[in-house]
Amino acid sequence: MKFCTVKQYFDDENNNNVTNGIATTVIPLPNKHLKIKANNKEMEQYEQELLRNVMPQELTKLILAANYLNFKEALDFFCRTVANAIQNKSVDYVRKFFGLESDFEPGEEEKLCKEFAWSFEGVDED
Amino acid sequence: MMSQSEEARPPMILRRRTNNHLPDEIVLEILARLPVKSVLRFRGVCKSWCSYITDPNFISTHLNHNHHDHHHDYVIHRPKSKSISSRSNLQVCTLALDRTFETISEFRIPFTFQSGYPRLVGSCNGILCFTDCVTSKSKDVYLWNPSIRKFKRLPDTCLTQLRTLVLGFGYDFQNNDYKVVRISQTRVKDVLAREVEVYSLSSDSWKRVGLGISWTPNAFSFSFNGILAFPFVSGHLHWMIEVMEVGGGQEMCFSAMILSFDVNSEKFKELPLPDDEGSFIVTKCVTSFKGKLALIKFGYGVQPHSMLCSIWVMKDYGVLDSWNKLCVLPVDAFIDFTGFTNYGILLIQNMPRLVSTNCELERKYKSVLIDPETLHENEISIQVNYHLDVATYMESLALLDGANVVFH
Numbered sequence: 001m002k003f004c005t006v007k008q009y010f011d012d013e014n015n016n017n018v019t020n021g022i023a024t025t026v027i028p029l030p031n032k033h034l035k036i037k038a039n040n041k042e043m044e045q046y047e048q049e050l051l052r053n054v055m056p057q058e059l060t061k062l063i064l065a066a067n068y069l070n071f072k073e074a075l076d077f078f079c080r081t082v083a084n085a086i087q088n089k090s091v092d093y094v095r096k097f098f099g100l101e102s103d104f105e106p107g108e109e110e111k112l113c114k115e116f117a118w119s120f121e122g123v124d125e126d
Numbered sequence: 127m128m129s130q131s132e133e134a135r136p137p138m139i140l141r142r143r144t145n146n147h148l149p150d151e152i153v154l155e156i157l158a159r160l161p162v163k164s165v166l167r168f169r170g171v172c173k174s175w176c177s178y179i180t181d182p183n184f185i186s187t188h189l190n191h192n193h194h195d196h197h198h199d200y201v202i203h204r205p206k207s208k209s210i211s212s213r214s215n216l217q218v219c220t221l222a223l224d225r226t227f228e229t230i231s232e233f234r235i236p237f238t239f240q241s242g243y244p245r246l247v248g249s250c251n252g253i254l255c256f257t258d259c260v261t262s263k264s265k266d267v268y269l270w271n272p273s274i275r276k277f278k279r280l281p282d283t284c285l286t287q288l289r290t291l292v293l294g295f296g297y298d299f300q301n302n303d304y305k306v307v308r309i310s311q312t313r314v315k316d317v318l319a320r321e322v323e324v325y326s327l328s329s330d331s332w333k334r335v336g337l338g339i340s341w342t343p344n345a346f347s348f349s350f351n352g353i354l355a356f357p358f359v360s361g362h363l364h365w366m367i368e369v370m371e372v373g374g375g376q377e378m379c380f381s382a383m384i385l386s387f388d389v390n391s392e393k394f395k396e397l398p399l400p401d402d403e404g405s406f407i408v409t410k411c412v413t414s415f416k417g418k419l420a421l422i423k424f425g426y427g428v429q430p431h432s433m434l435c436s437i438w439v440m441k442d443y444g445v446l447d448s449w450n451k452l453c454v455l456p457v458d459a460f461i462d463f464t465g466f467t468n469y470g471i472l473l474i475q476n477m478p479r480l481v482s483t484n485c486e487l488e489r490k491y492k493s494v495l496i497d498p499e500t501l502h503e504n505e506i507s508i509q510v511n512y513h514l515d516v517a518t519y520m521e522s523l524a525l526l527d528g529a530n531v532v533f534h
Contacts, residue, residue, distance in 0.1 A: 086160075104170075
């Protein structure tokens with residue numbers, strides 16, 4: 001069933017530009033998963049390697065692809081990767097990463113910051 | 127259709143309905159995998175993220191992700207009695223790794239009790255429930271999530287006369303709700319009256335419930351559970367009780383039983399104990415071990431001056447025949463049993479021994495973790511010379527959506 005969806009995905013013209021990403025990253029995943037499922041350390045190293053070759057912004061494309069293909073393991077992996085990449089980042093960085101803007105009323109955001117001021121400690125510089 | 131120029135530009139502005147904009151359910155998948163501190167900070171990203179994060183469904187999804195990640199199995203421990211040095215230690219909870227008791231960090235309890243001796247009622251999904259010590263007249267109960275630094279004082283009782291006997295704290299997973307049960311016992315002349323009330327976090331109120339068991343109040347009494355908090359297992363809270371019934375020949379028959387409370391249906395039931403095997407049992411305590419209901423019996427063995435501790439586990443919850451004796455450990459006469467952790471490791475703390483080093487006598491305290499299944503013993507590094515409250519713990523966002531919650 002997976003092959004049919006993959007073919008359909010490639011045929012869909014809107015997705016032509018992400019083909020490269022899929023081919024090199026998403027497709028090999030199931031085999032890799034099966035081969036090294038038992039070995040967590042190897043999987044971590046594989047993940048690190050993957051991260052080095054993929055820009056954080058590219059990850060959003062891969063996530064959409066994995067979601068479309070209903071490929072749960074890849075989706076979990078990519079979501080975890082994004083989570084690890086952003087967990088120590090500032091609110092501004094995260095906004096830029098996801099292409100979002102603040103829509104708070106003036107003063108609302110400050111109130112939120114004050115409530116959990118300690119959660120802003122130790123955040124990476126942008 | 128993406129144009130060439132849009133492809134080249136990094137994502138700097140809000141784009142609606144483009145190929146690269148992540149749908150809400152995926153954003154939630156990412157947020158659910160973040161540590162608590164990050165999730166709290168990202169409430170400030172935008173309004174929709176703020177409301178996703180405080181949604182009770184998200185909070186429980188986030189908890190499930192954390193729970194399955196075994197890197198985050200912790201215990202919280204806290205001294206129950208004064209150490210020689212300072213009284214203020216009683217307000218400090220230490221977060222440690224489950225298997226080794228290696229300290230990660232410390233939290234100071236943000237509320238105080240009249241007696242100065244907080245008592246841990248239970249720990250559930252990252253929320254700790256505290257009340258005042260047994261002998262105190264104070265009826266205050268607090269719920270506290272140290273990882274989000276928020277706590278809440280429960281509203282006053284709904285019972286007309288309250289004299290707390292036992293408390294329990296558990297999670298109703300069917301309704302995604304946290305509940306506290308309080309059983310009160312008052313004596314008017316010769317008549318014992320027992321009343322029960324249940325607090326629900328989602329309604330932020332107490333309500334009276336019936337005890338609904340067959341014995342008259344005078345016929346049973348709650349047993350002291352040693353120093354252990356009452357266990358929450360398989361959606362039920364448990365207390366040890368002694369039942370006194372008049373036998374056929376008018377003699378008094380004593381039997382022990384476990385009283386269980388279903389946190390979802392709010393109904394009480396009796397659970398039988400395994401056979402006593404005739405050995406002389408000094409005390410029995412009910413606790414939990416690797417998510418199962420467990421029983422610890424301390425008694426004397428055949429040999430004089432030898433105390434034995436037998437550990438039983440109820441393999442299938444509620445099934446009498448499934449009580450399974452895991453092991454029998456010989457314990458020193460001066461052993462101090464402290465508690466179980468999630469990975470089923472029994473913490474026993476020996477009373478101070480006099481040790482001769484360099485011609486000087488010293489008091490040495492030794493704390494060990496024993497796995498009742500393998501009997502493998504591990505001495506742990508923490509040096510403690512007082513009783514500990516030990517509870518399993520995990521980080522969570524629970525209480526973030528609660529009413530009247532105060533941050534510290």
